[in-house]
Amino acid sequence: MDMQAPDVAYLGPSGTYSHQAAHDRFGPDIAYAEQRTITDVFHAVTNRGAVGVVPQENTIFGAVVETYDALSRTDVFVRGAVTLAVQHCLLVKSGTRLEEIETIISHEQALGQCQEFMRAYLPEAQLVRASSTAAAARDVLAGPSSCAAIGSKLCAVLFPGLTVLRQSIQAESANFTRFYIITKEPTAPLPGPPAHEDRTxxxxxxxxxxxxxxxxxxxxxxxxxxxxxxxxxxxxxxxxxxxxxxxxxxxxxxxxxxxxxxxxxxxxxxxxxxxxxxxxxxxx
Amino acid sequence: MDMQAPDVAYLGPSGTYSHQAAHDRFGPDIAYAEQRTITDVFHAVTNRGAVGVVPQENTIFGAVVETYDALSRTDVFVRGAVTLAVQHCLLVKSGTRLEEIETIISHEQALGQCQEFMRAYLPEAQLVRASSTAAAARDVLAGPSSCAAIGSKLCAVLFPGLTVLRQSIQAESANFTRFYIITKEPTAPLPGPPAHEDRTxxxxxxxxxxxxxxxxxxxxxxxxxxxxxxxxxxxxxxxxxxxxxxxxxxxxxxxxxxxxxxxxxxxxxxxxxxxxxxxxxxxx
Known part of the structure; x- marks a missing residue:
């Protein structure tokens, strides 16, 4: 293994809240590697020594069981935690109106957090689970205009053709997600600036x-x-x-x-x- | 309220594992009322005094968070527990072959329990969440022949036109689901024969x-x-x-x-x- 700084693996593609949390903690000057699933983040850590950022818990939806199961069954080490404020948006192709939406795609946690909005405004819409909020945003771009995604505002910036139709559609305003930082070895150096948040x-x-x-x-x-x-x-x-x-x-x-x-x-x-x-x- | 025995509300439609667990506990001689969601079972209990049967935990997928959240936020009373052995089947329209399947519909727990089967045999299939395994079976009957459901063998008996394509597709053979029995009042009488399983x-x-x-x-x-x-x-x-x-x-x-x-x-x-x-x- 060479001496260059390890890259940071997160639940991609780019534009996810995991991506944003990783950026908040490690800054812009290192390499980020998007992964398809939370399990793939763990594999990037165990197989090639990447630093991983995985969602641990959300204030509304609770613990992320995929992360807990991987932690208990994989030989990785938790090195810290970062907390991110989450603001969900309803994302559609430019021009789509609310009443045209028949399908809503997102990660299961985001679908859970926006249940009340969907029950009130889109009770007939079919819910489709995606591996991430940003993957859902890409599915909407590739699909018919009757599809919508729930995801970060960042997606509308990253993906031309996508528009924010509604902002802050989550059930509660106090919506935070906490992430664990994981490495393969207990003493592997972490990239970026030193942590300043977690004094405890x-x-x-x-x-x-x-x-x-x-x-x-x-x-x-x-x-x-x-x-x-x-x-x-x-x-x-x-x-x-x-x-x-x-x-x-x-x-x-x-x-x-x-x-x-x-x-x-x-x-x-x-x-x-x-x-x-x-x-x-x-x-x- | 009249003196007749309360009906038993379960996560329907007929053919779900909840239905089977309710039958196992309360027998054939009482009225069963299918509900659309776990939350609706709680409503049937609080609004009109039904006895409810709700999934509490599965040996593979863990605790059912919808049930736990409803228990902590609703004024109902747990009166007992029943445990059911779960055997998942891949259900299709008669004639559909494995290689034709593009979409798999089921309850999120069943999708979770059959991840390994789907990764091995249907890695490209789109996963669609339904409110129950039996609702998924009905969706398959109503949809194109490229759709499959994961559900109980009972569904193939209840719904003519549906066939079991693969049996026991869950990850582990020790697959049990445990259910809570809930009532509105702590002392409301329970229908059917007295419980004999839970001595503890x-x-x-x-x-x-x-x-x-x-x-x-x-x-x-x-x-x-x-x-x-x-x-x-x-x-x-x-x-x-x-x-x-x-x-x-x-x-x-x-x-x-x-x-x-x-x-x-x-x-x-x-x-x-x-x-x-x-x-x-x-x-x-």
Whole structure:
């Protein structure tokens, strides 16, 4: 591997909110590599050492399960988080009017966030899922004028022929998406300017009752950590045992980085001692 | 309200896995009322006292967020749970061959569960979300022969002209869906034969740090309950505060019903005393 700065892989194509969040964090002076799916972002990180930016959570729609499943099943490391304010637009080919729209294309989270708008103004429209908001915008450009996309204002700038028909169509004005920054190695250097937003320390842990100690309770595991828990998320363990779970815990602290790392590592050892499968998925 | 047995509302139309789960629990001798969405099942329960059957979780795809959000925001009561083994089929109009399929229609959970099959055999097919697997089957009957649905084998029996092209196309063989039974009143009588499956006691609690006591940690709230926790699920609190969460905890016990109720009520009081907004969403 050469010494040049790694590129930043994000859920593309260009114009997605992931693209915008990556730009906000790493600036204009590095290479960005658009990916087709969230899973492809993880592959870019594991296969060729790219830095990945993946959506973790939205204030309205909640946790992004594709990201959580990939985090629990892939050998990557979370290095930080960035938060972006989301403003959804209804995008159409120039000239299309609201009453002509029969199909609305977007990422499932954007469709979820704009349910109320669609119920009120386009209750008969068919909803079609796309891999991203920007892919939906391209589909609209390539399709009949009865199609609309939900996506960023940036799309109307990037793609000539596309117009913003309605702005801020999401259900709530407090619409933020939070992203995780992921790398293959825990100490891989990050490109761009140093982070200034996240002063508070955090870490992400993967926890599950060990199959050998099925009697251990998730409450016990969380308690022995002796850490402040910011988020608890449950996903199927994907080990073939019905209804067996994996928990991803984001914990937080406010202390020097060295001290924080030591405290988290001790917490994981205590969880393992209590009969849990426990591993560090990220620390920042 | 008259004295006749309440009907059972489920995510229709007829032929869905929800329909099958409802039948398995309540038998053939009562009235079933199909609903268009999970939200409509909740409305049938709150508006006219129907018994509702709503999907809570699938072993592969995880928790059903629409159900969790409705449980945390609607005044209904969980009365029990039923578990169903799911076997997905690829359904087409009689005569359609695999290589002719251009569009696959289904509920988002079924699409998620069959991702590997579609990636291997139909990577170019467009995915279209429907409100249920059975609605998708009807869409296929009404559409061109290039459309396929993912749904239950029952659909091919209920809808003449529909054929099973492939069976058991889900990613894992251990595919189960668990459903909650909901009523408007905590003591409303349930129709059909008495439940025999769930001997273990359970309860569902909604917990959130009280806005007045923002410093209270979710770990503290879970610990003071002194109950065995089976599931922890996190959803946005929907109070307009970005990244403020609501937790839904399913807890379990194994004791007489009266004792169990007293223990859960005491646990909720302790959580409230620790600065949490806590309420009972269901007990069985």
């Amino acid at each position: 320390q955090a870490a992400l842990l993967a926890l599950a009752p060990s199959p050998k100690e099925a009697s251990v309770d998730i409450t016990t595991i969380i308690t022995v950590l002796q850490l402040i828990v910011a988020r608890i998320d449950r996903r199927p363990a994907a080990n073939g045992v019905p209804f067996q779970d994996m928990y991803l815990l984001e914990v937080k602290g406010d202390m020097p980085a060295v001290e924080w790392r030591a405290r988290v590592e001790k917490a994981i050892k205590r969880a393992q001692g209590s009969g849990a499968d426990a591993r560090l998925v990220g620390i920042w | 006691q359970a309860a569902l609690l909604a917990l959130a740090p009280s806005p007045k006591e923002a410093s209270v940690d979710i770990t503290t709230i879970i610990t003071v309950l002194q109950l065995i926790v089976a599931r922890i699920d996190r959803r946005p609190a929907a109070n307009g505060v970005p990244f403020q969460d609501m937790y839904l905890l399913e807890v379990k016990g194994d004791m007489p019903a009266v004792e169990w109720r007293a223990r859960v009520e005491k646990a909720i009081k302790r959580a409230q005393g620790s600065g949490a907004d806590a309420r009972l969403v269901g007990i069985w």
